[in-house]
Amino acid sequence: MRSSSASDAPPAARSTVSDPALVPPGALVVRDLCVRATSGRVLLEVGALDIAHGEFVVLAGPSGAGKSTLLFALAGLQAPQAGSIRWGGTEIATLGEAARARFRAERVGLVFQDFLLFDELPALDNAALTGSWRAHAAAATLRRRAAELLAWLGLDAHDTRPVSTLSGGERQRVAVARALAMDPQILLADEPTASLDREAADRLVLTLRRIIDERRRTVVVVSHDPALIEAADRTVRLVDGRPCGVAP
């Protein structure tokens, strides 16, 4: 693990900025990003942040530092007031609402702190949730992939019990399967271990590491968890909405 400033990005990411068409889809380039609250208060200011395709980055920092805001901005959920967020060749900062939704649906997997599953549905229905608004053929493919992912994550895809009966660790793995079911290039997770016990958290850390090693996906995680920070390729520290790049 190493801690870095925002500008201390891998050469692979920096070199592609001048030629967007050649940038791998999981590579991120952020420039002069500014996100403000409706009151006008600055929530986030990032001069430069580059993440290489297939890199595992943890966004760390104290509460209110802007970690989740940055994660949501990277997901296209939070529209910035200024600056550029480029994933591969796609500039998402200027996309409209519908285009950003399409971008997330095709390229981004999201994992939330408290899983945000449909508790009444079984694991497979939750993992294949994003097929609900897709064409039938795509939904069928997605469901097959969701079943494989559940098995890959050590869960029974044929378990018809509602996920509310599963343990916290199992539910978080269902959430990871849901995020990966559409085979996204980017996995973004907001405090994914915060609701888990140590054993389940460690298992999730290993899972995320496997996603990087075996599937070559870019993973950006907001976390305070030392185990996650330890497992990551790089940690970006934020203080008062700005990357400070200082190791703890």
Place this chain on the structure above:
Amino acid sequence: MSTWRSLPAIAQDLLVLGGWLVPPALALVLGLRRYRTGALVGALLRRHAGVALIFVVLIAVATGLGLALGVQERGIRAGSAGAADRFDLLITAPGNDTGALLAAVYLQPASLPLLPGELFQRISDDPAVAMAAPLAFGDSVGPAPMVGTTAEFVRHLTGIEPADRTSDQPSPGDASPLEEGRLFQGVHEGVVGAAVTLALGQRVSPSHGVGDAVGGAHDHLKIELVGRLPRTGTPWDDAVIVPVETVWLAHGLGDGHAAGANGAIGPPFDPVRMPGVPAVVVRAESLGAHYTLRERYTNARSMAFFPAEVLTRLYRVLGDVRRLMTLLSGITQVLVVIAIGVALSILLRGFSRRFAMLRALGAPRRFVFALVWCYATILLLAGALAGIGVGVLSARWLAERIAATSGVHVPVSLSLSDLLTPAMLAGLSVLLATLPAFRLARRPIVADLRG
């Protein structure tokens, strides 16, 4: 507009019904199939199943009450009209025709002045009259009112006419008008309505008065019950029916026949000895003759009227009450729809993190809109459908209560027009459900994700 008016009523009802229900039903099918929201809608319904059930029940009650009101009002009209069906023309002493109708047809206690025997004889001898049956009431046997009349009227009441209309006595070719036993053949015999619990062969003594007004008993008079009428669906099902002479004898007024009649019953009566009767049921030889008779016997000494005329007047009052109740029910339904709309919005706000999660995962706004709308629509349509059941059941319950208290059989049947109000309510509610669906589909994702 002229094309619309040229359509039969049932076609108009069907079109209106379809207009309210088909678009939301199609949209629901489309919403469930195009976006495969079925599993998620099921999950949302299970999430707060109790609250969802309360919604459905509230909508069902609001819908059902309005429907029951219409069905019941129509049933009361049909039932009361059916009860008066066999009373073609009533002739009483001048006074209150409503009171006379209630006493003669519905056997409600009333004090009516008497028509003199001489007038009855004139009516009976009128060439336009096919049947003139005296009715005498005011006594009772236990809870059952006792009515004095003729055997001919009993046959007329049950719908079985004698082959020989010139005689009050049955001829061998006549079908029996009774369910059980035989018609009375003397002043000490009587028959009972289908709902009377007294057994045939039992000997009873009438009491003076009916219901709460029961006075002294006519213990000197014993009546043997010899027959039971088939069910007529009228208050007469609860009555004990005796020869009119029995009522006169009970009151010490003689038997209305000339000396030496030797206990004969039925016409002809002696106009001088006949004590008088509160009402006479008349059937004319022809339909048109009823109007002639009505005119002829509406004068200073008597009052002739069609029960249907009085009922129409009562229905007008009933109609006014119904309009008022329909208005109140409509206001209640609108208030319930508003309350449900507000409650639905609050309930759906509870799902806002889930909807935000769906949009964060890339669900288009229209998917979230479809999901919310399908959820709300299923609740509303289920409530409206259950409301039809609630309406029919409550109308049946009310009909049973009315039959138990008045003896009038109130038919309960659902017509297509009864479904228009629930359909309109469902259609409007489903339309209103687009508002929370639209709002939730446009809520800020990040704010909702943060909770």
